[in-house]
Amino acid sequence: MSEQNLSNHFAIETRNLNLFYGNFRAVKDVNLQIVPRKITAIIGPSGCGKSTVLRSFNRMNDFVPGFHMEGEILFHGKNLYAPDVDPVQVRQYIGMVFQKPNPFPKSIYENVAWGARINGYKGNMDELVEGALRAAALWDEVKDNLKKSGLSLSGGQQQRLCIARALAVKPEIILMDEPCSALDPIATLKIEDLMRELSENYTIIIVTHNMQQAARASDYTAFFTMDEDRAGVMVEYGETSQIFTNPRDKRTEDYITGRFG
Amino acid sequence: MEVSLRHLKRPEESALDVSRRLQKRPRWGEGFIQAFLFFCGAVSILTTIGIVYELGKEALLFFQMPGVTLLEFFTKTEWQPTVGRFGVLPLVSATLVTTVIAMMVAVPFGLGAAIYLSEYASEKARKVLKPALEVLAGIPTVVYGYFALTTVTPFLRIFFGDAINIYNMLSAGLTMGIMIIPLVASVSEDALHSVPNALREGAYAMGATRLETSLQVVVPAALSGIIAGFILGFSRAIGETMIVAIAAGAGPNFTFNPLKAAETMTGYIARISGGDVAYDTPDYNSIFAIGLLLFGISLVLNIISRRISARLREVYE
Numbered sequence: 389m390s391e392q393n394l395s396n397h398f399a400i401e402t403r404n405l406n407l408f409y410g411n412f413r414a415v416k417d418v419n420l421q422i423v424p425r426k427i428t429a430i431i432g433p434s435g436c437g438k439s440t441v442l443r444s445f446n447r448m449n450d451f452v453p454g455f456h457m458e459g460e461i462l463f464h465g466k467n468l469y470a471p472d473v474d475p476v477q478v479r480q481y482i483g484m485v486f487q488k489p490n491p492f493p494k495s496i497y498e499n500v501a502w503g504a505r506i507n508g509y510k511g512n513m514d515e516l517v518e519g520a521l522r523a524a525a526l527w528d529e530v531k532d533n534l535k536k537s538g539l540s541l542s543g544g545q546q547q548r549l550c551i552a553r554a555l556a557v558k559p560e561i562i563l564m565d566e567p568c569s570a571l572d573p574i575a576t577l578k579i580e581d582l583m584r585e586l587s588e589n590y591t592i593i594i595v596t597h598n599m600q601q602a603a604r605a606s607d608y609t610a611f612f613t614m615d616e617d618r619a620g621v622m623v624e625y626g627e628t629s630q631i632f633t634n635p636r637d638k639r640t641e642d643y644i645t646g647r648f649g
Numbered sequence: 650m651e652v653s654l655r656h657l658k659r660p661e662e663s664a665l666d667v668s669r670r671l672q673k674r675p676r677w678g679e680g681f682i683q684a685f686l687f688f689c690g691a692v693s694i695l696t697t698i699g700i701v702y703e704l705g706k707e708a709l710l711f712f713q714m715p716g717v718t719l720l721e722f723f724t725k726t727e728w729q730p731t732v733g734r735f736g737v738l739p740l741v742s743a744t745l746v747t748t749v750i751a752m753m754v755a756v757p758f759g760l761g762a763a764i765y766l767s768e769y770a771s772e773k774a775r776k777v778l779k780p781a782l783e784v785l786a787g788i789p790t791v792v793y794g795y796f797a798l799t800t801v802t803p804f805l806r807i808f809f810g811d812a813i814n815i816y817n818m819l820s821a822g823l824t825m826g827i828m829i830i831p832l833v834a835s836v837s838e839d840a841l842h843s844v845p846n847a848l849r850e851g852a853y854a855m856g857a858t859r860l861e862t863s864l865q866v867v868v869p870a871a872l873s874g875i876i877a878g879f880i881l882g883f884s885r886a887i888g889e890t891m892i893v894a895i896a897a898g899a900g901p902n903f904t905f906n907p908l909k910a911a912e913t914m915t916g917y918i919a920r921i922s923g924g925d926v927a928y929d930t931p932d933y934n935s936i937f938a939i940g941l942l943l944f945g946i947s948l949v950l951n952i953i954s955r956r957i958s959a960r961l962r963e964v965y966e
Contacts, residue, residue, distance in 0.1 A: 490845070492852070502855070502865065502866075503856065506855070507856055550851070
């Protein structure tokens with residue numbers, strides 16, 4: 389990847405990132421620079437640590453017993469793992485959408501309003517909810533049923549509700565951990581279109597198993613695999629078109645052509 | 650590989666062989682086990698039916714006695730069967746007061762313990778604390794009864810002085826509440842624990858603190874199960890006998906003042922059935938009527954509890 393393609397300010401930058409579960413090193417020496425307001429896909433075979441890397445960006449791994457990290461994850465020049473950083477505050481800047489839609493067992497309205505409320509939002513809640521639902525391309529489908537349970541929606545709608553919920557907190561970055569793996573192809577395409585729209589205002593990092601999805605929907609792609617001691621390593625990172633048409637590493641080529649993984 | 654595959658191949662069979670193999674065959678063991686399992690289930694149902702029948706039969710004797718009417722039973726505030734006063738309300742009020750006091754202890758502490766165990770405690774702390782809490786449930790209620798009388802009441806006297814009777818509903822209620830904490834905590838903890846982790850992650854990922862996640866996402870999601878736990882605790886408190894018999898008082902008293910002595914429905918049944926009251930006297934027969942009333946109250950609470958538990962399954966997934 390040529391340096392001039394990247395702006396000077398990265399949305400997130402990792403420096404010699406090593407992630408551990410107990411004594412097991414799950415991720416080894418990752419140096420990754422995420423470009424703001426672009427979609428970055430992380431691909432790779434199962435167990436290569438891509439989700440672990442993603443979840444380290446908003447400190448979700450803090451809940452895993454035995455997890456610890458070495459190196460730095462820089463966000464606006466600040467190491468997110470510095471001892472004086474509050475993980476709760478980190479997650480207000482860096483939102484997340486999960487593999488399986490996980491709306492709260494509350495009304496559609498409350499699903500969106502809750503996060504804003506706990507973060508001290510004082511403005512017009514109706515407007516915020518409508519704005520978030522519109523931004524998540526869900527408003528027209530639910531505007532007459534805002535009081536209905538979030539769980540009454542279809543899987544694809546639930547996932548867009550989860551995106552709306554994340555947007556209502558006004559994050560800078562949205563992490564997506566295989567957000568379409570539980571969805572049918574039509575719902576998947578809707579989410580991909582939505583990602584494209586959202587990338588005008590947000591930085592999106594998506595972990596996906598689906599190589600077509602990475603090729604279709606992302607601007608940059610990072611390919612991870614496992615090395616000999618089963619630690620995840622980043623093999624190659626660059627513009628998506630380059631990774632998929634002209635990979636530099638043999639392992640990347642094998643993976644994207646389906647010979648491995 | 651090819652060798653093992655050849656061994657796995659089903660040998661050629663004629664159509665006749667196949668149809669013979671497909672023939673239905675008797676399975677006597679299966680039938681026997683089914684009958685035995687049905688019997689196991691039937692035992693408890695038959696026992697319940699037997700109890701209701703017996704209670705109903707004896708209670709009928711009570712209500713057929715001269716001077717006893719249903720109206721008086723449910724509306725009058727004096728209970729002295731020996732002298733022909735048959736208003737059950739003093740016993741009901743004492744049961745209500747002790748039960749409400751118990752729930753005021755058991756609900757906050759039980760739920761608090763459950764939230765701590767499910768949402769806050771490390772795996773290590775859980776492994777120590779849960780069994781410890783369950784030990785509390787294993788203490789015989791007679792021990793709790795004397796604990797109420799010899800420890801809790803003197804303690805309460807420090808605050809209330811002579812305003813509090815030696816036998817009083819407050820002491821019995823508080824102790825009963827302590828006894829029920831493990832039950833409420835255990836059922837609530839199960840409900841909280843069964844909330845999928847995905848919901849917690851979703852909340853945390855939005856910048857929620859642990860407290861916000863616990864109280865505003867996990868507890869509401871588990872609410873039906875938690876309420877079922879409360880109702881279970883409630884019916885346990887209503888039916889509790891030994892503590893109130895020892896510490897609450899041994900004479901019917903229509904009062905809602907928890908500092909006074911008063912006898913509960915269960916306390917009354919225990920006193921009469923333990924004493925030397927003659928068969929077919931109003932006192933003797935009345936305990937069946939009261940037993941039936943208790944049974945009715947518990948039954949209603951259990952039905953409500955089941956309804957709520959059933960709704961739990963629809964809340965998420």
